[in-house]
Amino acid sequence: MSRVFEDRAYEADSLNGCFWAEDFPGPDFSYPALQAEQSCEVAVIGAGYTGLSAALHLAEGGANVAVLDMHAPGWGASGRNGGFCCLGGAMAGDRSLRRRFGPDGLAEWDRAQSDAIDLVASLIRRHGITADIHSNGETQLAHSARSYQRLERKAERLAKTGQPVEFIATSELAAKGMQASGLLGGLTEPRGFALHPRKYVLGLAGAALSAGARVFSKAPVRRITAEGAGFRLHSTDGSITCKRLVVATNGYSRDDVPQWLRARFMPVQSNILVTRKLTDQDLAAQGWTTGQMVYDTRKLLHYFRLLPDGRMMFGMRGGIWATKAHDRKMHAMIRRDFEKMFPAWADVETPWFWTGLVCLTGKWVPYVGPVDGMDGAFAGFGWHGNGIAMGTYAGRMLARLALGQGVDIPRAMRGRPLRMPLGKHRRMLLPPIYKGLAVRDWLA
Numbered sequence: 001m002s003r004v005f006e007d008r009a010y011e012a013d014s015l016n017g018c019f020w021a022e023d024f025p026g027p028d029f030s031y032p033a034l035q036a037e038q039s040c041e042v043a044v045i046g047a048g049y050t051g052l053s054a055a056l057h058l059a060e061g062g063a064n065v066a067v068l069d070m071h072a073p074g075w076g077a078s079g080r081n082g083g084f085c086c087l088g089g090a091m092a093g094d095r096s097l098r099r100r101f102g103p104d105g106l107a108e109w110d111r112a113q114s115d116a117i118d119l120v121a122s123l124i125r126r127h128g129i130t131a132d133i134h135s136n137g138e139t140q141l142a143h144s145a146r147s148y149q150r151l152e153r154k155a156e157r158l159a160k161t162g163q164p165v166e167f168i169a170t171s172e173l174a175a176k177g178m179q180a181s182g183l184l185g186g187l188t189e190p191r192g193f194a195l196h197p198r199k200y201v202l203g204l205a206g207a208a209l210s211a212g213a214r215v216f217s218k219a220p221v222r223r224i225t226a227e228g229a230g231f232r233l234h235s236t237d238g239s240i241t242c243k244r245l246v247v248a249t250n251g252y253s254r255d256d257v258p259q260w261l262r263a264r265f266m267p268v269q270s271n272i273l274v275t276r277k278l279t280d281q282d283l284a285a286q287g288w289t290t291g292q293m294v295y296d297t298r299k300l301l302h303y304f305r306l307l308p309d310g311r312m313m314f315g316m317r318g319g320i321w322a323t324k325a326h327d328r329k330m331h332a333m334i335r336r337d338f339e340k341m342f343p344a345w346a347d348v349e350t351p352w353f354w355t356g357l358v359c360l361t362g363k364w365v366p367y368v369g370p371v372d373g374m375d376g377a378f379a380g381f382g383w384h385g386n387g388i389a390m391g392t393y394a395g396r397m398l399a400r401l402a403l404g405q406g407v408d409i410p411r412a413m414r415g416r417p418l419r420m421p422l423g424k425h426r427r428m429l430l431p432p433i434y435k436g437l438a439v440r441d442w443l444a
């Protein structure tokens with residue numbers, strides 16, 4: 001067994017219950033399966049934001065590129081996330097990043113996060129992708145008095161450096177249409193926007209195809225062997241040779257594709273439910289009318305936004321088992337939190353619920369760079385639950401690496417992810433960490 005989670009998490013129907021997939025099934029053609037023996041210059045494993053952005057930029061750079069996905073483009077986290085295209089990508093906080101990479105390293109990381117958002121916006125514009133964009137940056141609301149004070153201090157600090165953040169006092173929430181039980185005021189960071197994650201990822205797939213990339217579905221790569229100066233990727237019904245390789249499998253990675261990845265990543269779940277369309281009366285009853293994307297100050301945070309068609313999307317981090325019983329438990333927990341935060345909607349149906357895998361690393365920062373021991377192979381992963389912008393950005397860096405072009409990888413993303421203890425059982429490290437985070441949230 002070369003995967004961390006139960007098989008169910010990797011099966012095609014783990015996407016069942018996902019609102020985005022029902023709302024936008026996608027183009028009415030299917031991507032071909034990989035059959036017989038094929039060849040390309042650069043192969044990309046994984047057709048999410050990272051792999052498709054890499055493929056698009058590779059094809060635009062003149063490479064003969066083929067993308068292989070074990071299911072289909074957008075099947076992974078990229079087609080089932082919350083749609084917050086925002087700052088982020090690391091779990092490490094600013095203080096830790098400054099200590100480890102210096103003030104310049106921190107500034108570089110901050111710039112990369114902004115540039116990543118800008119890259120998504122420019123790809124959407126350039127390729128005419130309809131992605132249902134809304135929200136002016138994102139707002140973080142405090143879940144406790146202490147967190148509220150911390151956000152107030154942060155707003156003052158950022159304002160002094162000239163950043164255009166807005167502090168929202170608790171007394172202003174009603175006027176902003178942001179009334180949720182247990183949440184106080186907070187901070188709006190104007191960088192970022194919300195999008196329809198599946199429309200964006202399938203738009204990227206379309207752009208990559210138009211640029212000349214080949215995209216294969218039902219093409220799980222089970223093994224990589226050396227072939228001349230390059231590699232052969234072995235799949236179920238065929239194989240493909242390539243001179244260079246990009247691995248873009250993030251939370252759905254296997255420990256043995258390639259072997260170098262073994263225990264260098266930690267998949268964890270995130271969970272989402274979506275309501276029926278809310279009426280104007282529903283919205284008024286709760287006092288939540290904003291189209292702003294919002295998350296709270298918890299470590300095991302909630303993230304939510306009113307979708308443009310009037311449904312509420314409500315997400316929650318946490319979950320490390322993919323059994324049916326655990327899914328039921330997470331479903332009950334997220335529904336309980338939803339009702340607590342939005343009591344006026346306690347009777348509102350939430351017909352959609354699903355989970356997906358995000359990816360952590362042992363250093364709490366993402367990685368983009370070479371795969372050691374495999375000359376010409378590169379990998380990018382570990383977006384810590386924030387991969388819309390950072391995965392897209394990393395895809396472009398990976399393309400440049402594979403094209404042999406110069407690329408400035410922020411130093412925070414350059415260090416090899418550590419191998420975690422306990423190998424394939426490394427999930428066992430998580431329960432105490434999650435318990436610790438829950439206690440911190442409670443004390444904060």
Ligand SMILES: Cc1cc2nc3c(=O)[nH]c(=O)nc-3n(C[C@H](O)[C@H](O)[C@H](O)COP(=O)(O)OP(=O)(O)OC[C@H]3O[C@@H](n4cnc5c(N)ncnc54)[C@H](O)[C@@H]3O)c2cc1C
Pocket residue numbers: 045046047048049050051068069070071072073074075076077078079080081082083084085086219220221222248249250251252253254257269270271272303315354355356357358359381383384385386387388389391
């Ligand atoms: C519920 C949820 C909510 C989230 N909310 C947000 C959010 O609001 N904002 C945000 O920025 N991020 C969010 N994320 C995280 C974000 O979705 C991911 O960071 C991002 O999509 C990762 O993109 P990726 O291309 O690197 O990986 P993925 O999109 O996961 O794609 C990896 C692909 O690799 C394929 N694959 C794996 N192994 C193989 C193999 N051996 N052979 C062939 N194919 C293979 C898989 O089929 C998959 O399609 C969320 C994630 C989840 C699950």
